[in-house]
Amino acid sequence: MGSATPSTQTEEQKGDVDTMARLDITNLTITYSSGSRQQTAVDDANLTVERGDLVALVGESGAGKSTLSRAVAGIHEPATIQSGSILLDDRDLTTASTEEWRAIRGSRVGFAFQDPTTAFDPIYTVGEQLVEAIRAGGTPVTGGSLLESVSRRFRRRSFPRHRDRAIALLEEVGIDDPEACLDAYPSELSGGQCQRAFLATALAGEPDILVADEPASGLDATTQARVLALLENLSETRDLGVLLVTHDLGLASEHCDNISVLADGRTVDSGPVEELLSKPDHTATESLVSAARRLTLPDRQPVSVDGCGASPGPRPTTDETIVSVCGLTKRYPVDDAIVDRLLKDRSYLTALDDVSIDVRKGETLGVVGSSGSGKSTVVECIAGLTEPTSGDVRIDGRSVGTVSSRDVETLGRVGVVFQQPKSSLNPRWSLRRSIAEPLSRCGWANDRIDERVSELCSLVDLSQSVAASRPDAVSGGQAQRAALARAIADDPEILLLDEPVSALDAPTRAAVVSLLEALHASREGATSTVVVSHDLGTVGQLADRIVVLDDGAIVERGPVDELLSAPEHRRTRALLDAVPNLPAAADSGLSTASSSNNQSIL
Numbered sequence: 001m002g003s004a005t006p007s008t009q010t011e012e013q014k015g016d017v018d019t020m021a022r023l024d025i026t027n028l029t030i031t032y033s034s035g036s037r038q039q040t041a042v043d044d045a046n047l048t049v050e051r052g053d054l055v056a057l058v059g060e061s062g063a064g065k066s067t068l069s070r071a072v073a074g075i076h077e078p079a080t081i082q083s084g085s086i087l088l089d090d091r092d093l094t095t096a097s098t099e100e101w102r103a104i105r106g107s108r109v110g111f112a113f114q115d116p117t118t119a120f121d122p123i124y125t126v127g128e129q130l131v132e133a134i135r136a137g138g139t140p141v142t143g144g145s146l147l148e149s150v151s152r153r154f155r156r157r158s159f160p161r162h163r164d165r166a167i168a169l170l171e172e173v174g175i176d177d178p179e180a181c182l183d184a185y186p187s188e189l190s191g192g193q194c195q196r197a198f199l200a201t202a203l204a205g206e207p208d209i210l211v212a213d214e215p216a217s218g219l220d221a222t223t224q225a226r227v228l229a230l231l232e233n234l235s236e237t238r239d240l241g242v243l244l245v246t247h248d249l250g251l252a253s254e255h256c257d258n259i260s261v262l263a264d265g266r267t268v269d270s271g272p273v274e275e276l277l278s279k280p281d282h283t284a285t286e287s288l289v290s291a292a293r294r295l296t297l298p299d300r301q302p303v304s305v306d307g308c309g310a311s312p313g314p315r316p317t318t319d320e321t322i323v324s325v326c327g328l329t330k331r332y333p334v335d336d337a338i339v340d341r342l343l344k345d346r347s348y349l350t351a352l353d354d355v356s357i358d359v360r361k362g363e364t365l366g367v368v369g370s371s372g373s374g375k376s377t378v379v380e381c382i383a384g385l386t387e388p389t390s391g392d393v394r395i396d397g398r399s400v401g402t403v404s405s406r407d408v409e410t411l412g413r414v415g416v417v418f419q420q421p422k423s424s425l426n427p428r429w430s431l432r433r434s435i436a437e438p439l440s441r442c443g444w445a446n447d448r449i450d451e452r453v454s455e456l457c458s459l460v461d462l463s464q465s466v467a468a469s470r471p472d473a474v475s476g477g478q479a480q481r482a483a484l485a486r487a488i489a490d491d492p493e494i495l496l497l498d499e500p501v502s503a504l505d506a507p508t509r510a511a512v513v514s515l516l517e518a519l520h521a522s523r524e525g526a527t528s529t530v531v532v533s534h535d536l537g538t539v540g541q542l543a544d545r546i547v548v549l550d551d552g553a554i555v556e557r558g559p560v561d562e563l564l565s566a567p568e569h570r571r572t573r574a575l576l577d578a579v580p581n582l583p584a585a586a587d588s589g590l591s592t593a594s595s596s597n598n599q600s601i602l
Contacts, residue, residue: 061477192371
């Protein structure tokens with residue numbers, strides 16, 4: 001790695017990887033500084049990824065997983081590595097210069113971000129960015145570098161030369177129509193499609209080590225399984241070392257060779273999957289196993305969780321309708337270059353096709369479907385963020401239109417939690433200020449706002465120190481809890497949850513599920529909730545009824561127990577089949593002590 005010429009350096013490295021390409025993290029400590037305070041995010045952590053291995057780094061929200069994984073790619077700033085080493089073969093990456101990192105990223109270490117919508121540059125097509133990654137020998141792992149690289153060096157004449165390779169990569173990651181995807185902008189793709197497309201850019205430079213930071217957290221269950229199966233296949237066929245950062249122990253146990261558990265920044269447990277699940281050495285592992293077991297089908301009833309701030313109770317419902325979605329159709333105009341390949345001379349893309357849904361007072365309605373099925377568009381229309389092409393949204397029988405035409409009272413009746421919490425929070429504000437914002441807008445007095453925000457932080461188990469931080473300084477799970485607190489701040493009658501727990505670890509997910517149940521009980525039927533999710537395990541716990549969407553149309557609906565026990569449509573069956581299950585060995589690994597552990601979710 002000492003060569004002054006990056007290209008020669010990379011070629012020499014590539015010649016040695018047949019026998020090496022081992023990632024060794026030893027006694028790594030990483031801290032964040034805030035004024036005179038210093039917070040330790042990773043504390044003396046140890047981890048090894050061999051060539052051809054698929055290793056999962058698992059832990060609760062805020063455990064330090066993302067900080068550690070970003071350090072492997074040299075993108076951990078503003079954090080500082082205080083001690084320890086990150087060895088790629090015999091090269092310590094903690095001492096690599098900026099020039100050396102340019103040669104390492106993409107060609108030796110690939111990185112797939114948790115939120116691909118912020119990783120892609122929105123003003124370039126997927127094809128432009130993917131072809132640039134192929135041409136440059138690997139994707140830069142910071143958005144600014146990608147923008148600079150494309151704007152300076154991308155030429156249309158490069159496109160035909162690398163087009164076949166780009167299409168092959170998109171096919172490899174499961175994009176159904178790769179040619180259309182090349183011409184699409186990131187904003188035109190669903191969350192799942194965007195994640196898969198960015199994974200293709202991470203593979204463009206044929207890296208030796210791939211770091212995947214929650215690559216499946218925003219995807220439907222069937223797509224999750226496909227992405228994880230893809231990573232598993234890549235580790236075998238390419239002899240690629242994969243470090244999978246995830247909060248989902250079920251997925252990790254199904255696809256990974258080894259698991260390392262991180263708690264409070266420290267490696268507390270590690271080993272082969274079956275061994276770790278059958279004989280966990282630490283209470284953090286027991287807690288993750290217990291919560292993951294509870295969040296799979298069957299046995300989906302919520303329980304009380306210490307720190308959740310509330311306890312679940314019976315959910316009163318009535319036959320009275322509060323929200324009516326009537327014949328909703330939403331079409332998005334698209335560029336003609338996409339139409340020719342994808343839409344066969346139609347000038348629009350149909351996200352919803354004549355969808356009608358009633359939400360009763362006091363009930364929770366689950367809306368499920370695979371990536372791109374139109375789930376999020378339903379929420380956007382009810383919230384008034386998107387105007388339907390045809391059809392109507394009514395609250396208490398009155399057409400409400402979009403946000404711009406709603407009065408303050410109507411706006412206050414609806415709370416929304418979005419799929420990507422960090423994208424929905426003001427990056428310049430603290431979490432506490434974001435939670436307080438809707439209360440200020442509704443005219444609450446300052447002293448009442450402070451009291452209410454503290455109460456909300458307690459409800460969603462968000463510490464005051466974390467609440468004082470900005471979104472870029474907290475984990476995805478902490479940001480999601482803040483987003484939930486903001487949504488319920490003014491006691492809305494209608495709560496819209498777009499993938500509310502997809503970014504959370506299993507214990508926190510279970511806590512939030514119990515919190516949502518408790519909110520229904522405490523409001524005595526006054527809150528109606530629409531939960532949009534790809535996770536039938538979560539929806540099965542929360543919902544009274546379920547609606548299944550496929551390609552923008554309703555294909556099945558019914559009471560939750562009836563639909564989950566006897567699904568009629570192939571899409572429903574596919575979503576059920578894709579719900580991950582822990583190996584049987586996990587049952588024997590739960591010690592008696594863990595059942596009384598207040599931090600566990602049982």
